[in-house]
Amino acid sequence: MRILVLSDIHANLTALEAVLKDAGNVDATWCLGDVVGYGPDPNECIARLRMLPNFLCLLGNHDAAALGYIQLEAFNTDARRSIEWLQSVLTPESLAFLKDLPEMIKVEPLDVTLAHGSPRNPVWEYILDLHSAIQNFKHFDTRVCMVGHTHLPIAYLLEDKGSEDLPDIHWLLPEEGQVLMLAGRAIVNPGSTGQPRDHDPRASYAIFTPETFTWVIHRVEYDIPSVQKRIKEQDLPARHALRLTNGW
8 A cells, every 4th residue: 555644735735736746646645634724725725635535634723723723822923814814715615624624543454643733632732852752652552653733754763672761762854765664663744745844845745655664755846936926916924935935
């Protein structure tokens, strides 16, 4: 099996289409949340995702905010402005799609847990360091947990040796195309499709092969100026357009 794993599309249809084309034929697609927010194409992204076979998707914090589940005061000024616009343009079909999204999914046959932020706090927590990763290994019982939210393609690997109080864990930023063998337990992040923040503006995604438990990060270029133009046309925050150029 080849499973496409993507996250944080953020209403960027151009990046999403580039990822789907680059990934080619896959057996399933898993989206780790934040389909909407920041970008100019929320309804279009949702419509495109709904066409995919064997598709799983989670609720992200921007998706939750669009539904009114999170107070707007929890977001910075630009993000809040984007969410207010988002709430004004989402169609009934898009809202119904978002309302049906779970916060976490356990894919038991494949020994994988899916969460947007973390298994401890699926919608909101960021896993950004070893300390938070170590704490979160206690909150899922599968071999692998896949998360998004940080917009950074990263892996936290827990080896069999060590103890619960002093586990043997390390992190790495997988290189593009590097085949990462998930031999022990792991928390892995595919990076962001629609708004990368690792100073690489190319859309990011991963291919997971469950038979061998391998994880490969891929990057693909897309037409950034066209997305920036649509952001400007919708009078969305200029910062959300500018950051696409250099991936920050």
